[in-house]
Amino acid sequence: MQQSDTPELTNTVRQAQAGRESAQRELIIAYQRRVAGFVYSVLGRTDAVEDVSQIVFVKMIRALPKLDQPAQFEPWLFRLAKNACIDHLRRRRWQQLFSPLEQEEHAEIAEIPTSVDSEELDALRHALSQLKPKDRALLALAQEGYSQNEMAEATGISVVALKARLHRAREQLRQYYEHAF
Structure with missing residues (x-):
């Protein structure tokens, strides 16, 4: 599932490092959906996914x-994505302090889920929003199918610390989700 070991990817990255635009474009195309999915998993909002994903690729x-x-x-790219998400959440927190009415207007806009019960989806989104951004990032990486070693490298923590934080994040998510019902 992971492409980080392939010689083709390594070659494309080297070409992109040398400034070859077609290689850079190839990397963006290859990872745009996964990065957007990761960003959505961390932020829990569709309105910021495109902007934050674009920031990730510019960086x-x-x-x-x-x-x-x-x-x-690959772990390096997802570390950039995690940091961009955290930066976005920090900026949003400051914006909420100074423009609470504008945030309320945006909160009224909701997507209609198609295959999942909307109450369950709302409960899950609420539970995820209660977690720290770093914990949401860990859960998103786990959901993407990354190994614990890859996740540890992407987040910059040891595997032992990762296991503990991931377990704690899952437990907190479960508690927040159960509390919603």
Whole structure:
């Protein structure tokens, strides 16, 4: 499932590092859905996914020359995504302090789920929103199918610490979700 080990990906990353636009475009196309899904999992809002994903890819292109190990591109990219999400949440928190009425207007806009009971989906979204952004990022990486080693590398923590935080995040999510019903 993970592409981070493939020689083709490593070659594409090296070409992108050298400034080849077609290689950069190839990386963006290959990862845009996964990054957007990750961003949505962390933020829990569709209105910011496109903007934050775009920020991730702009940062990726700017920072690619500094990536020392092209084979580690994927965990590095998702670390950029995690940091961009956290930055966005911090900015949003400050904006909420200064414009609470505007936030209430946006809160009225809701998507209609198609295959999941809307009460369950709302409860899950609410439960996820109660978690710390870093914990939501861990759960999103786990949902994407990353190994614990890859997740630890992407988040910059040890595997032991990752296991503990992931367990704690799942337990908190379960408690928040059960409390919603």
